[in-house]
Amino acid sequence: MSDATAPFHIDMKSAQKKTSIIEGFPDVGLVGTIATSYLISQLDSSVVGHMRLEDLPPIITVQNSKIYEPCRLYLSSADNRKKFYIAYSDVPIPLSGIETLASVLVEMSNKLDAPNIISVGGLAEPTRIDIERPQVYVISNDEELMRLSLSTGMTAPLENGFITGIKAALIREANLRGSRVLIALAQSHFRYPDPGAAAEIVAFLNKLLGIEVPIDPLVREADELKMRLRDLMRRTASHLTQLPKGLEMEQAPGYIR
Amino acid sequence: MELYRRRRFFDLISEIEEMEREIERFLISLKEGEVKSRCMEPLYEVIETPDEVVVTFDLPGVRREDIRLEIDESRMVLEAPCTAHPLARLGRFEFERYRTEVSLPLDVDVNRVTTKYKEGVLEVRVAKKVKGYRIKVE
Numbered sequence: 001m002s003d004a005t006a007p008f009h010i011d012m013k014s015a016q017k018k019t020s021i022i023e024g025f026p027d028v029g030l031v032g033t034i035a036t037s038y039l040i041s042q043l044d045s046s047v048v049g050h051m052r053l054e055d056l057p058p059i060i061t062v063q064n065s066k067i068y069e070p071c072r073l074y075l076s077s078a079d080n081r082k083k084f085y086i087a088y089s090d091v092p093i094p095l096s097g098i099e100t101l102a103s104v105l106v107e108m109s110n111k112l113d114a115p116n117i118i119s120v121g122g123l124a125e126p127t128r129i130d131i132e133r134p135q136v137y138v139i140s141n142d143e144e145l146m147r148l149s150l151s152t153g154m155t156a157p158l159e160n161g162f163i164t165g166i167k168a169a170l171i172r173e174a175n176l177r178g179s180r181v182l183i184a185l186a187q188s189h190f191r192y193p194d195p196g197a198a199a200e201i202v203a204f205l206n207k208l209l210g211i212e213v214p215i216d217p218l219v220r221e222a223d224e225l226k227m228r229l230r231d232l233m234r235r236t237a238s239h240l241t242q243l244p245k246g247l248e249m250e251q252a253p254g255y256i257r
Numbered sequence: 258m259e260l261y262r263r264r265r266f267f268d269l270i271s272e273i274e275e276m277e278r279e280i281e282r283f284l285i286s287l288k289e290g291e292v293k294s295r296c297m298e299p300l301y302e303v304i305e306t307p308d309e310v311v312v313t314f315d316l317p318g319v320r321r322e323d324i325r326l327e328i329d330e331s332r333m334v335l336e337a338p339c340t341a342h343p344l345a346r347l348g349r350f351e352f353e354r355y356r357t358e359v360s361l362p363l364d365v366d367v368n369r370v371t372t373k374y375k376e377g378v379l380e381v382r383v384a385k386k387v388k389g390y391r392i393k394v395e
Contacts, residue, residue, distance in 0.1 A: 094277065095273065096270075096273065126304070129313070129373065129375050129376075129378050129380050189315075189378065190302070191300055191302050191315075192300055192313075192315040192378060193315075196376065222317070222376065222377070223317040223318045223377055224317075224318075225317075226315065226317035226318075226377060227317045227318055227339075230297070230300060230315075230317075231288075233300060234284065234287075234300060235284065237300075238280045238284070242273070242276070
């Protein structure tokens with residue numbers, strides 16, 4: 001019997017131990033949301049758990065007349081061989097729930113013996129309109145994971161600056177509990193859904209995870225996606241203004257390098 | 258001291274809650290307005306550079322030639338139909354066009370405007386109106 005008040009639930013019968021978790025909660029340009037929802041739709045995916053946040057008002061998601069928790073965990077597989085979890089949310093995470101969610105995610109990864117948490121998203125770029133192919137920046141608390149992601153040839157290291165919000169909370173929590181986290185951020189519009197940036201993230205994940213998810217449909221259906229994501233983007237942007245997101249465009253101060 | 262800290266903490270929490278209620282009230286009234294008028298308010302952003310006011314609009318599903326943009330010294334009005342796109346029907350609701358009116362943070366020179374439309378994002382750059390006289394620094 002599952003505990004209705006527990007912060008998360010995983011259907012352990014269908015769980016796959018030693019499988020990485022990809023996280024793409026709503027953030028800058030909804031890049032993580034677009035990339036993870038696209039992977040879920042393109043791969044053989046099923047809901048295997050959910051996260052419950054006290055700070056989230058009572059919300060349920062209805063899709064094709066089925067009821068889901070808004071923050072849920074999918075198990076996705078490519079060719080029935082390569083498997084990974086995807087942590088996804090239909091709603092923006094309120095400021096007061098960010099630390100709890102990060103902690104819940106790391107706890108889930110420990111329970112699943114997940115080797116890595118791969119956190120994907122966008123990095124606000126004011127000149128995004130002039131950029132043909134957004135750059136993906138990576139940072140990790142684990143040297144091997146960092147080396148592996150740079151060896152794909154599709155990323156650059158995030159050398160100086162700041163990370164805020166769910167990704168900062170996640171890496172902090174992972175450091176405390178000894179989990180490995182990789183953060184991959186594509187240059188993106190701040191307040192507009194950015195399927196082009198999400199396509200770069202999917203291309204990077206293809207290489208990193210050894211999967212072959214086609215990118216073309218994501219680019220082709222960009223208009224349709226952007227229209228559907230307009231309301232979520234507006235809500236997410238209003239939450240992002242409560243975070244010091246401007247810091248992500250600034251340099252770390254002082255001499256220390 | 259402890260009592261002061263606790264009060265400050267609860268003040269902060271209630272400020273955040275009030276802000277969230279305010280945002281929710283705004284989003285509800287915006288959505289109601291959109292549904293009643295069948296007209297979507299596009300996502301937009303206003304940025305100020307030293308010389309220009311830069312306004313960008315996200316207009317997925319809109320053809321460049323259908324965008325109608327009017328600018329005067331202190332505001333910008335944008336209108337564009339989106340009926341050509343199959344997703345003009347979103348969920349239970351149908352929309353016919355985008356429309357928004359943006360108040361500019363300061364007066365602009367309507368004779369110096371440049372636009373760029375790329376992947377559904379329209380960028381409008383308008384020069385700020387130069388006021389005052391140049392003073393020689395001794």
